[in-house]
Amino acid sequence: MECKKCNSKNYIKKGLRDNKQRFYCKNCQRYFQSDYTYQAYKSETNKFISTLLKESCGVRSIARILNISNKTVLSRMLKISKQIKIPYFNKFGCKFEVDEIFIRIGNKDVRNYLTYAIEQNTKNVISFTVGSRNTENLRFVIDKILLLHPKRIYTDKLNIYPTIIPKEIHKRFQYCTNRIERMNLNLRTHIKRLSRKTICFTRNQKYLEAHLKIYFWG
Ligand SMILES: [Zn+2]
Incomplete structure (x- = not known):
């Protein structure tokens, strides 16, 4: 297993939550679990959401496909769009x-x-x-x-x-x-x-x- 955030192997067991072992990464100083009950924690969720949004999927259909809630899809949408940097078009005379x-x-x-x-x-x-x-x-x-x-x-x-x-x-x-x-x-x-x-x-x-x-x- 590797750290879910930075893929480092420098982690230790530290703490339990709902009877699940939690790990502490010494490299990026963050906690993670080997598996999550809450599906939206997965790191590829945002990528799937933005792909499906471009393929004519509604919010509810994305929620059903990824097995997460409607509200999560909506809030992630805002979060993803905030991170996008508008590419600077710099050709003159077009x-x-x-x-x-x-x-x-x-x-x-x-x-x-x-x-x-x-x-x-x-x-x-x-x-x-x-x-x-x-x-x-x-x-x-x-x-x-x-x-x-x-x-x-x-x-x-x-x-x-x-x-x-x-x-x-x-x-x-x-x-x-x-x-x-x-x-x-x-x-x-x-x-x-x-x-x-x-x-x-x-x-x-x-x-x-x-x-x-x-x-x-x-
Ligand atoms: Zn890490």
Whole structure:
């Protein structure tokens, strides 16, 4: 047996809990057991959760597959997303596409959107925001792109864009956002939270943001 946290063999028996032998690792100074009653203690749980979240599994189905509780899945989701570092895109002069897709969060009378931007060739997601389709939210995404000195920004015909994107680099015509429209379909297929007419998830915004972060950058 090895230490579950650091794989060292430098450990001793120390203490009992619920009649189970506990071990103390002298290398990382932490305690562990050879097996756990609580399944979520296993070190690969987080990896499974983030993989299953990208394969269109709902929270309850993940809980059933891994034999852990719903609440653990939700809290781990937030924990995993907090640890993700957003990769820094540092190529200048690229072409970007921006689009919004309709999502259901919060009150059902409010129309909310996921607005996000991708680079055309690599399809890297530069930035995203969740909320209503107003100037403030769109500007959050657009400003991130403008920092990269874009060659072009392609958008749909929403009338807010011309007010926040310089005219020389802004293009909007039919078919110019094909790539991001295709990606919208991927998102709806791969993320259970974005599929329509399901009862599989909470409508809480923080969980959706965590899920998207794991999908885009995790
Ligand atoms: Zn250790």
